[in-house]
Amino acid sequence: MRVEYRVLGPLEVLLDGSPVAVPAGRCRVLLATLLLRANEFVSTAEIVERLWDGTPPNLDRAGKTVHMIVTRLRQALGSANCVRTGTGGYAAVVEPGQLDLLRFRAHLNAGEHAEATALWRGPVLANVSSESLHRDAVPALAEERLTALEHRIGADLARGLAAELVPELRVLTTQHPLREVFWAQLMLALHRGGQQADALAVFGEVTVLLEDQLGVQPGRELRDAQQQVLAGEVPGRAVVRHQVPRQLPTALPHFVGRESELDRLDAGRPIAVIHGSGGVGKTSLAVQWAHRVAPRFPDGQLYADLRGFDPTGAPVNPTSAVRDFLLALGVPADEIPLDTEEMLGRYRSLLSRRRVLVLLDNVRDLAQVRPLLPGGTRSLAVITSRNRLQGLVSEGAFALDVLEPGESMALFAGRVGADRVAAEPSSAARLVQLCAGLPLALAVVAARAMLDQHPLGMLVEELEVAALDALDTDDPLTSVRAVFSWTFGCLSPAAARLFVLLGLHPGPDVTEPAATSLLGASSLEALDELVRYSLINCQYDRYRLHDLMRSYAAEEAAARLTPVERSAARQRIFDHLLHSALAAVAKSDPLRQPITTPPAAPGAVVLEFSTTTDADRWFTSERAVFGSAVAAAGEAGFDGHVWRTVWAIRHFLLATGRWREGERLQRLAIAAAERSGDLEGQCRARRGLVSFLVPEQEFAEAEDQLRAAVALDSLRGDRIGLSNDLRGLAFLLGRQGKYTDALEPLARALDVATESGDQIEIASVAASLGFVHNELGSHAEAVVWAVRARDLFLELVPDERDTVVASNRDTLGSIYRALGRHADAEANYLRSAELQGALSYRHYQADTLVRLADLKREQGSFDAARGHYLAALEIYDDLGFAKADDVRELLALLG
Missing domain, CATH: 1.10.10.10 (Winged helix-like DNA-binding domain superfamily/Winged helix DNA-binding domain)
Structure with a gap:
């Protein structure tokens, strides 16, 4: 028998994993009072104060009532009873591992703050009605939790985490606006994530808040954080070279049964497979167990819903999932191999050296899951699937069946309350029977019962009418469809x-x-x-x-x-994604030439973005949706949405190194544009495809696509598009080292761009000419073009916050360095590094800093060179780039 008591959230008692119903009212107040002072006798007088919130009846009557309440509580707890009688009082006698509060404090004493904070399930004693308890005892516990959170987040920052902490810290600063430590940690997390401007904006926000609320200035910790941001300091970042992902979904609050299955998972085999029908609770079991054993895996937990049986018919590509895992593990996008086998090898190698729990949910088949299995024996994979996955593993696989009647009732009672079940036991039993032991159906029926608050017997009558046809079968999936339809019928x-x-x-x-x-x-x-x-x-x-x-x-x-209604709804959702993506890319890539786009349909929400960071964050959150939406738009005949949406998300896919995904979507875009005879779409999509072919060194097809785009744009008379095509052709030739050959398409591009009069395109061609002439050694010619580009860009983007502008500044630095104009070279290198940092292109920033350091070393300014090398090394180390070793060698030469 295993008993567990929980107070760090709603009051709960579990007996062998199943909830024990604790009567509401004074029984819960009594048990909570004793558990908060576990293994310590609490006087009857103090208990009386708690039970009557400081206004008890006469002492004799109160004492007798307390005795009755204790008796009732013991009867309710049954085998889980922990209440003991002593002289003049009572105590809850529990083992250290039985009470979450004792485990929480044990973790704190051991410095295990992550494990401690993971035990909290919500507000303390949320289901216990006691004004005095929540006034006198609960605030101290809440303070313990906040202190533990401060230590846990501080440890995460010291281990090198940054961007992952920002959402949590924004919530904490909202919930606890006067707690300065969380504000300071938010500043550091933003700073380490490359968002220095946002970090300083946070300091300004909290300064105003403290002045308005308390009439004080920021304390020492906030001021220290501000100084670190201003000085570019990030103490402790070099200590750890990898991120610690925590991707597990939230565990369900009411989880019952499955003890034998949990024991099988506890066996700790390298691979565990949970298979069973849809809705049977595979994911809930896997997530529950994963949270329970998370402390065994200090290097993190990875999670992916592979959507193997999603009705959209779009299971997740395992290569895409591996790429996401590598990014979560701290591998920069530019360092992820393009070759699939190399990428998988990198993933397995990383996991062979770390202790990571990998939860692969909703797997379709062996082909989908095999590439995602970790290498070595230190990490562990838990797999859920409707497929038995025969041939993958034998001893670590088991089938998950529907719940037993007792477990079903425990789950139902845990959600609707034991009092309602006790009041209508036969109706409750019938509702549970109609759900056929399927946890998903039980959850839906329990939610209906909780919301409607009708007698359970009335709900039985409604469900039996809705499920009449289903009651003649033994198929739980047929029955659950009836449950869905019954609940659907009561919606507004x-x-x-x-x-x-x-x-x-x-x-x-x-x-x-x-x-x-x-x-x-x-x-x-x-x-x-x-x-x-x-x-x-x-x-x-x-x-x-x-x-x-x-x-x-x-x-x-x-x-x-109706078909018209379906088409209109699809139009609105595709317009929402397309026009929001266009707004995001306008913020991320402001100098990109626009496309012809019809206005959004009425009712479609178009998002706005105030910063590049906001736009990039939205792209990241919607990436999986875009992949499905592009395919769905094509199938539904919205071909214009296909190529335009792919055009809009190309920048994000390139920035995150998703070459194969980008190539697949660009080919869908080309097909859609060809189906609809849209020449503009064909040109944009072909040119976009080249962006993903070049990194894969598929130069022959890339050239064919560009020349096709040149022909189409010439036919259309689109001079800006034609110039862009020709610049792309020059870039392609340059990537192959054919810089002399690149001059001819650039000369044509300049003529076409000049005829168009478009200043963005003219500036972009000038920047390309400056770069190519510099690579050819024609520095005097190069400086003319690069300076012209710089001046045009300054007119177009006065703050210069664009990647093309920053790249041209870097080119100018290299040209001036070759010409011996060292002061001009240094100024342009510094400006380029500043812009790349502000735009979050930190790997390019580090490259520029290395070139600047080389310049200072050539001048004999070794201290300055060392400073720039160290700044670049810090970035490379933080990103995990192999270039860090080259910089260390250069530093060693400096002595």
């Missing part, structure tokens, strides 16, 4: 319509703006209603349908919506 009109429309969304998840676009009206209340009824789940402001639920929604969309 807006929520019901949104649920149906979600069947049209390409997946895998949806944001509130996307849902609003589908609905053509505000969706927040409808989303909340769907969450309350457990028809969708919400995590990190993204809403996801279980794949069974998605299939059901798609069926309803086909049955309930």
Whole structure:
């Protein structure tokens, strides 16, 4: 028998993993009071104060009532009873491992702050009604948690984490605005993530807050953080060379049973496979166990939903998943091998040296999962699938069946409350029976029971009517469809319509703006209603349908919506993604030539972005949606959306090194443009494809695509597009070392750009000519073109915050260095490094710093050279670039 008591969240008692119903009211107050002072006798007088919130009846009557409450509590706890009677009081006698509060403090004493904070499940004793308890005892516990969080985040910063901590710290500073430590940590996390301007903006925000609220100035810790940002200091960053990902989804609050399965997972085999039907609880089991053993894997936990049985028919490509894992493990995009086998080898090699838990959810087949298995024996993989995956592993695989009747009832009672089950036991039993032991169905029925608060017998009658046809079968999946339809029938009109429309969304998840676009009206209340009824789940402001639920929604969309309604909804969601992506790329790549785009349909939400960081963050969060949306748009006949959306996300895919994904999407774009006879789309898509072929050194096809684009733009009379094509051809030749050959297309590009009168294109051609002439050694010619480009760029982008502008500054630095104009070279190198840092292109910033250091070394300014080499080394080390070793050799030569 295993008993567990929990107070770091709602009060819970678990007996062999199943919840024990603790009666509400004074029984819960009594148990909570004793557990907060576990293994210590609490006087009857103090208990009386707690039970009656300081206004008890006469002492004799109160004492008798306390005795009755203790008796009732003991009866309710049964085998889990921990209440002991002593002289003049009572105690909760528990083992150290049985109470989460004792485990929390043990972790704190051992300096294990991550393990300590992971035990918290929400507000302390959220389901215990006691004003005095929440006034006198709970605040001290909340302070312990906040202190532990400060230490945990401080340790994460010391280990080299940065951007991963920003969302959590923004929440903490909102919840605890006067706690200066969280503000200081937020500044450092932003700074280490390359967002110095945002870090300093945070300092300004908290300064105003403290002045307004308390009339004080920032304390020492905040001022120290400000100085570190201003000085570019990041103490301790070189200590760790890799990130520690924590990607596990949140564990369910009500988890019951599965003890034998948890024991099998505890066996610790390198690979464990959980297979079973949809909705049977495979993911819940895997996530529950993963959180329980997370401390065994100090190098992190990786998670991927591979969408093997997603009704959109778009399972995740394992190569794409591996790339995401490598990025999460701290490998910079530029350092991830292009060759698939090399990439997989890098992934397996990393995991063979680290202790990482890899949770691979919703796997389709062996071909999808094999590349994702970790190498060596230090890491462990847990796999969930509807497929048995025969041939992968034998001793580590097991089937997950539906819940036993007792477990089903425990899950249902844990959600709706033991009191309601006890009041209508036969109706509760019938509801559980109708769910056929399927946890997903139980969750939906329990949510309905909690929200409607009708007698359970009334709900039985409704469900039996809805499920009449299903009751004649033994198929739980048929029964769960009936459960879905029954719950769907009680939704408000807006929520019901949104649920149906979600069947049209390409997946895998949806944001509130996307849902609003589908609905053509505000969706927040409808989303909340769907969450309350457990028809969708919400995590990190993204809403996801279980794949069974998605299939059901798609069926309803086909049955309930007219072709015109389906087309209009798809138009709105595709417009939301396209026009939001166009707004984001305008912020990330402001000098990029625009495309012809029809306006967004009424009702489609178009997002706005205030900073490049915001735009890049949005691209990252929507990447999986874009892949599915492009394919869905093509299948639905929205060919214009296909090529335009791919054009808009090209910058992000290039910046993150997603060559194969970009190539696949560009080929879809070309096909869509050809189907619709859209010549502009064909030109843009072909030129875009070249961007992904060149890094893969597929030069022959890249040249064919560019020459086809040249022919099409010539036919269309698009001079700006033609100039862009010709610049692309020169770039392609330069990548092959054919700089002399590159001059001819650049000369043609200059003529065409000049005829067009477009200043952006003229400046871009001039910058390319400056670079090529410099590579050919024609420095006097090069400086003319590069200076011309610089002056034009200054007119177009006065703050110079654009990657092309920063690159031209670097070119100028190299030209002036070759001409012996060292002061001009240094000034341009410094400006380029400053811009690249502000634009978060830190690897280019480091390259420029190395060139600047080389210049200072040639001049004999060894201290200055050493400083620039060290700055570059810090960036390379932080990014994990192999170039760091070259810089160390240069530093060694300096002595």
